[in-house]
Amino acid sequence: MSTQKEEEIFKAIENGTFKFAAQQCSKLIKKYPKATYYQVLNNYILLKSGKQEESLTNCLSLMEKTPNDIDSLKLLHEIFSELGKFNESFQIFENAAKKYPSFEILTTWFHLGCEKNNVKVLQKASMALKSFHSKQRLFQLWSAFTSYLLSKSPDASVMERNIIPKVGLKTMQALKPLKSEQEVYILVKLLQVTGDVKSIPDEILTFTGTDKLDLELQIILMDTFSQLEDYENLYKWSLVILKDYKLDDFNTWKYLIKSSVKLGKDIEEFLFGYNTRNSRLAVIEYNLAKGLSVNESAYDYLKFMGTKPCAFLDIKAYIESIDKASFSEWLVGNELDLFKDTDDHKKLIWEVNVTKFKLLLNRQSFGTTDFISGLLTKFEKYKSLYHAKAKTDFHPGDEFILLLVQSLLSRDFSTRTIVICILILEEVLKKDEMEFHLRIWLVQLYKLINCHSQASLNFAKLKVKNVQYDIMSHYLVSRLATLNPDGSELEDHFSIYKSNDLESVYFIKVAFNQGSFNKIESMLQFHKRLDHSFLKHHELLQVNKISRLLNDRDLLVSYKDHQLTSAAALQSEFDNRDMDIFWDIGLHEPLPELTDKIFANIPAKNSDYNKIIDALEKVVSGKSQTISENLDLSCLSLAERWSFDLISAVNKLFRDQGECDLTEIQKLYAQFNSTKPETNLSWESTHRLLNGIDTAKSIQHLITLNSKASKGSKSYSNNIDELKEFNLSLLNSIREVEVPNLKDCQAKELKQIQHDLLFNEQQQISEIFDSLNIDTLKINTIIDIIKYSTNEQHKLIRLL
């Protein structure tokens, strides 16, 4: 129902000419008094023009009349959704489906369930579809599968968890004989949630007959045998998979070992007859299961696989079961001899593995002079291999460099050391430009010393795109507003959330239509994890700040469809940021001595950071008057903590009608000076100043908001004037004193570092520089790059 008139009305709404829209709509209502749609449209105009309560009251009474034309339902759904009335937004469909069921209403209702990722709606709508079209097998499958999904939903009621899946199970039983693996999948999932695990093997095996098991069903079957402690079948089917299917699968090896030990069956001939990486590791598992020493089997594995990079990771998984003293001795005895007859590339990988094992067994050695010297010697020994590798291959010796960088930083986390590490990484990357671990470390180090443009340049070389934005972009855009307030920089990083709204939702519907049930649960979860992503929320909060800092309303408008609509979104946040990839080298685990320092500019994983910033934004915009006291403020930087205290205090002043004494607030303003970081060449110096400007602008907004709202007393007006003075003086001091000061201090600090490096007196650093051919020219070049990058930051702050 989209006439030219209606289009005109929507255009008027978009342009903000609500009066005209209302006039046009009232003409339509007069002409078609019985058409519900125009009444709903009128309420849409009310909503958009800010008359939310009136719109809600009207829509609730329209709801009672059970509208059933699809356009009215869709628009009512939108209005209720925007008003945060999510139950009502779906209830209108449920009511219509009960009273006037039609294929169009039911499918629209179901598709809205897909769009909003609401399993309750999916279950109800598919039940209704099943009743409406009882002969359509696909709808029966939808209703059965969504009853499983609902039973697993964290907000399902006891009834939904217990009764609904039983109904689903009944539906599946009635559909027998089942026609595909996907149908069997639904059935076994329902058997799992209804507690009838015992029936699962029969159902799978009856369907499969003599055919090969589908991988998904095979895994469920084996898990079920294991859960039921049916060792005879677990043993039998493990052999089928390993022997007949020729699937060398480690989980299956574990099942074979578990069942053979339980049944007292001898599998040694079979196990030792195999000669693969998995079977060698299975020998370790076998010894573990029999309570025997695993050292010999670990050595056998290493003799077989020691020249492969995965060897360290494979054996590390068993390190707690290995006798460490004997292993250390064995490593010393075999370090140089075990693979002496192989080529240099293999020797190198073995030496990398040995170095990592030695470190794992003796963590105290980390960062010692001997350890660093050892790394350097080994790097030197194999560095000629850089020339022998393909451009896209990684040089295994880079791990010596990354361990070296980690060691240097753990010994002394100073700006000078960070610059040394940057020099090292830049040099190695010239020889191995595709090695992404080196690049990620370089990005992070540049960020720490306030070189955003340089970090950005290196981040671009990682060629991050699509879903990777959600799991990688935090290395670049964390706290972007107070480091590099440029809205355009967020465009690419945010694009994945826009794609998610379209592509994920579209394919969730496709998955239902195609009957790809074993993928739907994860697709819904994927959609939710992106929709409620920590980084997405973080970026949206940065948009608010950037828009305020740059007085850029257009930026805010361009993200308005994505703005956080409810506190619930923040409560159910998913932190998808990949911090582990940063540590996917060396010991392959975070180093506690470095973690906090090296990620200082990135809000901690699963922290309350977004909730705190959102709470402040709500106060500043007048949407809320209080800030929850249950937030953990430890994730804030020193500058942000200052900002939080100051805005909270100013907010309290307004809540107290502005009558209180301003001494405390004045003190807080003065404390801005105490938020200076220890070193000037730090991300925190720019962050602090931009945060100061943003705080002043936020308070100015609060003042404007409250000045309009209140007709206070004289003392109130005086307080407001005084507050304006404090604010102005803060802004002036940042612009006129702090920025030029920072520029000077950073230049001096950098000059000192340059001098230290050019006339370095530390022997070990000289050795590193010599080994990597880092000469005066290279030092000066990097210092110039850092100078240029920090100058970019100064230019930016001065513009604000």
Place this chain on the structure above:
Amino acid sequence: MTSLTPFQATDLFDLNSVNLDPLTENFNIAFYFEYLTKWPSLFFKSTEIGPHSTQIPSGYMMGKTEGKADLWHTHITAVTVNAYYRRIGLASYLCDNLEYMTDAPPHETNFIDLFVKANNHLAIKMYEKLGYDVFRRVVGYYGNEDDPYPDNTTKIRDDKDAFDMRKGMARDNGKSTRKDGRSHRCLPHDIRF
């Protein structure tokens, strides 16, 4: 300690160690989801045991079935492995399993094929070891916006051309493979099924 498990959408959050590799393509959501929904059993991953007994992906295979009659076949769209798990036969393991799966009902394809850059000698060698032969050279298959679409097959470039490599299943009786494949050429539009 590799195990084989079906690929799930949420695995995309755990693929950095595989997909940050410069030779691995990062597709958009729609591309991955199309494979998940259309060929759910042919998109699978290899996993390793990570910290706290978690299963972390070390590689994955995106496959599909397409074509009609004699050309009904399995296609390897992407196969890739984390750098720490290379040169241990993992890519072969993933290819073998796709072949094994689609050689059986309900797929029962005639042959399996893939495209590989004509200058990727290492990969070509690996596929030849697995029993694949070059069936034809697809001229300009890896061209980009800077390379005009070729109007004939006379000019060849190893960095822009693909080899269409095939391996016949038992039922194919050798119909879909040929020993002199390198001398057969075609254009990208000829390879639509």
